[in-house]
Amino acid sequence: MNYEKSIKAFAEAQKHIPGGVNSPARSFKSVGGDPLFFARAKGSKVRDIDGNEFIDYVGSWGPMILGHSHPKVVEAIQKTAESGASFGAPTLVETEMAEQIKKMVPSIDTVRMVNSGTEATMSALRLARGYTQRDLVIKFEGCYHGHNDSFLIEAGSGALTLGVPNTPGVTKGTARDTLTAKFNDLSSVENLFKQHKNEIAAVIVEPVTGNMGVIQPQKAFIEGLRKLCDENKTVLIFDEVMTGFRLAKGGAQEILGITPDLTTFGKIIGGGLPVGAYGGKQEIMDMLAPAGPVYQAGTLSGNPLAMAAGLTTLRLLDETENFYEELEKSSAYLEEGLKNNLKELNLNGVINRVGSMLTLFFTDAEKVQSFADVNTCDTGLFGRYFKTALDKGVYFAPSQFEACFVSAAHSKADLEKTVEVSYQALKALK
Numbered sequence: 001m002n003y004e005k006s007i008k009a010f011a012e013a014q015k016h017i018p019g020g021v022n023s024p025a026r027s028f029k030s031v032g033g034d035p036l037f038f039a040r041a042k043g044s045k046v047r048d049i050d051g052n053e054f055i056d057y058v059g060s061w062g063p064m065i066l067g068h069s070h071p072k073v074v075e076a077i078q079k080t081a082e083s084g085a086s087f088g089a090p091t092l093v094e095t096e097m098a099e100q101i102k103k104m105v106p107s108i109d110t111v112r113m114v115n116s117g118t119e120a121t122m123s124a125l126r127l128a129r130g131y132t133q134r135d136l137v138i139k140f141e142g143c144y145h146g147h148n149d150s151f152l153i154e155a156g157s158g159a160l161t162l163g164v165p166n167t168p169g170v171t172k173g174t175a176r177d178t179l180t181a182k183f184n185d186l187s188s189v190e191n192l193f194k195q196h197k198n199e200i201a202a203v204i205v206e207p208v209t210g211n212m213g214v215i216q217p218q219k220a221f222i223e224g225l226r227k228l229c230d231e232n233k234t235v236l237i238f239d240e241v242m243t244g245f246r247l248a249k250g251g252a253q254e255i256l257g258i259t260p261d262l263t264t265f266g267k268i269i270g271g272g273l274p275v276g277a278y279g280g281k282q283e284i285m286d287m288l289a290p291a292g293p294v295y296q297a298g299t300l301s302g303n304p305l306a307m308a309a310g311l312t313t314l315r316l317l318d319e320t321e322n323f324y325e326e327l328e329k330s331s332a333y334l335e336e337g338l339k340n341n342l343k344e345l346n347l348n349g350v351i352n353r354v355g356s357m358l359t360l361f362f363t364d365a366e367k368v369q370s371f372a373d374v375n376t377c378d379t380g381l382f383g384r385y386f387k388t389a390l391d392k393g394v395y396f397a398p399s400q401f402e403a404c405f406v407s408a409a410h411s412k413a414d415l416e417k418t419v420e421v422s423y424q425a426l427k428a429l430k
């Protein structure tokens, strides 16, 4: 494929935008080469400015579960724009949105809209601290909760991919208030609770991880977190920015059967526009201003355009018959195909999939269940695999430590082509 225009565009962008991108995760730094500049997208496909078309498994890093430019979402945005883009005053659609979220996620008593997943986790942590009157938070190595200072400690996603899990710029004081534990290792959490009795405000976790690649929590681990939080009067926060409305109507908490105290949302909830939200137990949420003393605000929070896109998306997910069953079938087909490829080529690798989130780990390990397992991966091999797949028309996330997202727009033909391209890309590694 010819990427001439993207290469030129990146050279130009670098003169004006730090590193040429507005979010590091979208650079191709870890896989080598220049990122592609996209011009348009429809359904399962994205097109770059050179006119190349790709089957897309990034889906804007998760939001596009219905596929790109879904006609109903486009219509909702267009219609809403005619009535005014932003008022900074209440609108009816915000209550409709809150009702829709509550209907799909039963643990939500009330919910506050914000503008990104980062804002959601930042605000949820402040609320948990205000509620418990404690300072410390436990997060897990390799988990990513957006780019707030408190969470850029042993962080996953782009921070891990680019080798900066602990970024400069976070004060020592802030870093001290974040304790890190090991995902799927309950004893690492128990130890922190023992060492810091009555000091831990919150435990935050991606209930199914996506930001170090996909890892399913072991039952004893996730149940143990709930129990430890109950025993210690600590707020359990599920960060469902990736998993919310994706793994089921009610997200990871529905499939795991665990009720968190607070949940954070992003991505799908905005239907492609910038939206985040956090919600949960009434008693905790009532601490938020103006009802309570914990302050959190936003000019664009509950923005009408964003609400229109998000609410239309959530309603389609809620009302389309067998939506999640069909998505499961497509995703299982992809998993099966990729597994067969590894087997036929006699290559090592682990494929973790939960619903429509999937990661192919380039590792000799038998299983990937922990951050230590993730760190056994050969990122060089991944980079070569990624590039061959790209050249053959399949766009996976440009990092070993991310999930592929399957959407409802991926057709049988798309999935078949992806399995074939993946075979060729794996074969090229031998």
Ligand SMILES: NCC(=O)CCC(=O)O
Pocket (backbone or CB within 6 Å): 023, 024, 025, 026, 061, 144, 157, 158, 210, 211, 402
């Ligand atoms: N794991 C990647 C993301 O969730 C967000 C992408 C970004 O930071 O641009």
